[in-house]
Amino acid sequence: MRPFSSRENLRNQLLAGAGLLPFSAAPYLPSRVLASWRLRRIRSLVDHAARKVPLYRSLYRDAGYRPGDLRTWADFRALPTLSRDALAEVPLQDRLAEGTDPASCLHSRSSGSSGRSLTVFHQADGVAIQGLAFLRMFNMGMDYRPWHRHAYIYTAPFPSAGAAGGLYPQHFIHTLAPIPETLKELRRLQPQVLSCYPSHLRELLAAVGIGEDLGFRPQAVWVNSEMSSPSERKAMAARLGCPVYDEYSTEELTRVASQCRQGRYHVYEDMVHMEVLDPSGAASDGVGDVVATALHSFAMPFIRYRQGDLAQLRPSTCGCGRRFQELESLEGRRNDAFVLPSGRVLSSGFLLDAAYGLLMELKLDVLDFTFEQLTPERVQVELVVGPSFPVHGCEEVSRYLMDIFGEPLTLQVSEVEVLTRTASGKRNPIRSRVSSPQ
Numbered sequence: 001m002r003p004f005s006s007r008e009n010l011r012n013q014l015l016a017g018a019g020l021l022p023f024s025a026a027p028y029l030p031s032r033v034l035a036s037w038r039l040r041r042i043r044s045l046v047d048h049a050a051r052k053v054p055l056y057r058s059l060y061r062d063a064g065y066r067p068g069d070l071r072t073w074a075d076f077r078a079l080p081t082l083s084r085d086a087l088a089e090v091p092l093q094d095r096l097a098e099g100t101d102p103a104s105c106l107h108s109r110s111s112g113s114s115g116r117s118l119t120v121f122h123q124a125d126g127v128a129i130q131g132l133a134f135l136r137m138f139n140m141g142m143d144y145r146p147w148h149r150h151a152y153i154y155t156a157p158f159p160s161a162g163a164a165g166g167l168y169p170q171h172f173i174h175t176l177a178p179i180p181e182t183l184k185e186l187r188r189l190q191p192q193v194l195s196c197y198p199s200h201l202r203e204l205l206a207a208v209g210i211g212e213d214l215g216f217r218p219q220a221v222w223v224n225s226e227m228s229s230p231s232e233r234k235a236m237a238a239r240l241g242c243p244v245y246d247e248y249s250t251e252e253l254t255r256v257a258s259q260c261r262q263g264r265y266h267v268y269e270d271m272v273h274m275e276v277l278d279p280s281g282a283a284s285d286g287v288g289d290v291v292a293t294a295l296h297s298f299a300m301p302f303i304r305y306r307q308g309d310l311a312q313l314r315p316s317t318c319g320c321g322r323r324f325q326e327l328e329s330l331e332g333r334r335n336d337a338f339v340l341p342s343g344r345v346l347s348s349g350f351l352l353d354a355a356y357g358l359l360m361e362l363k364l365d366v367l368d369f370t371f372e373q374l375t376p377e378r379v380q381v382e383l384v385v386g387p388s389f390p391v392h393g394c395e396e397v398s399r400y401l402m403d404i405f406g407e408p409l410t411l412q413v414s415e416v417e418v419l420t421r422t423a424s425g426k427r428n429p430i431r432s433r434v435s436s437p438q
């Protein structure tokens, strides 16, 4: 991602300043007030897309929609949804609003199950809300102060190194930097806030060793982009001496949800409109497909977008006072769920919890792991193990896992030196090459 020009930076700073108070108040507003604001916003976004974005113009015309038709939530729910893989087939110029200068946008890429990446554009002088979302996220988990240093381990630096006047400074560390170098950099920076993939945090903690001093003391850590289990985050928090929170964000939808101090996930309902749908496309009370609309993306709209994740939504009952809806459970990517020979589906969230529970219960010296379903009948487990891992440890893991799966499978458990990451440095611990049923 390129840095802001000075004009873009100034405009974003001014917009952030103007938007700070309403943005801070939004999570505490009654749900009906927020819902009515969202409907008005969605009406203007949908009509903008229907008029200016070739993809939506033809999609909505075919669905019989004309600008001005959207009056109720039922009208909105009648609009077609779009999957990530379907969007990846659409030429870039058909996804961009007419008149948008690509040079005035920030570009990023989202990788998907089909292997095709999706280029995402955001208007560079209209992303002030992303800065405000950082403030919100950190303040949900700690008392984030303007002088606090935030170190982030990511694929590319953010377009700005912080707010005006050197406030809220942000320091970039590349995901592909070797762990010893990353550790050295964190010790030099002494950040109060750290954000990274859970696999990076796991590797950093493994590199230091039990009982040794980490050499830096964050007040809170946020993990993102890969699945992590609540029990592992709890164990990492005990080790770090500070809370470890999960956040849910994507390139397409930007910030979607993050955890508050009570550990609940609140959806950022002034940034996205989230729906959870069952296989028939109706709203689901249980776990279903996340379908979301980015409320601030006009250059490249994402409307009723199927992110490919599974979750459950419920009204907030959280003691923190925020009225933003809660994600009851975040079950991971639909495509990473395991589909067993009987047709039974185990979500990646369930498998990750089970895997971590297994390691805790067996008290095995395992530093890291991946589970991959290669075919419906074949699952491969790779373990990076420590010095006290027993000789027959793999057999023990295999026996335990067979109980979890509970049906005939070929399970191959092996020790490896290192686990493979994607080109961007990401590594999802639970992966499947078997297509999930829709």
Ligand SMILES: [Zn+2]
Binding pocket: 260, 261, 262, 264, 266, 318, 319, 320, 321, 322
């Ligand atoms: Zn809360």
